[in-house]
Amino acid sequence: DGGITQSPKYLFRKEGQNVTLSCEQNLNHDAMYWYRQDPGQGLRLIYYSQIVNDFQKGDIAEGYSVSREKKESFPLTVTSAQKNPTAFYLCASSRERFSYNEQFFGPGTRLTVL
């Protein structure tokens, strides 16, 4: 059963802590993406990766870090430098990185800072 999985579904963090959100895909897609969604706003791109061991900053990368050591995995770390991390985080993948390719989304992780 192909798809994208994200874990955990809900995550709570104390201020000053780093947390890592997991994203795994078995679609054999080369490109993977992380988005942040806030109420009343469109999705905003945090980071994207078009191939293993390569990734690029998106529009709102400050306070976040990623790695792409395996084709199937693209974890996102929310660091203490991110001033307002409470949001819904969505991971996506596509066959290639170009925007005309359909992006398939995971179920999301809701991060709340206490």
Next chain:
Amino acid sequence: KNQVEQSPQSLIILEGKNCTLQCNYTVSPFSNLRWYKQDTGRGPVSLTIMTFSENTKSNGRYTATLDADTKQSSLHITASQLSDSASYICVVSAVSGYALNFGKGTSLLVT
């Protein structure tokens, strides 16, 4: 600047009624336009994709239209069901580059 504007921001309709959601964009050069449905607390799921040469595309009770000249698209939902309650997001791609251009979505509630 590439922009995608959706209207209305929110909509409430009675079960069984029809509704139409609007999307205006300034993305250029245009590649394709997708409508996604996002249930609360879930990831978006693609409903339709439209390219420059397509005017209308249907997916069950969902019908999308595209006017590339006026840069407008609509999503028409026929005989609405309670399960249609969701956010509908318009996403426009340019010919080159990697970035998608997302609208803020229309929140639909079917009661």
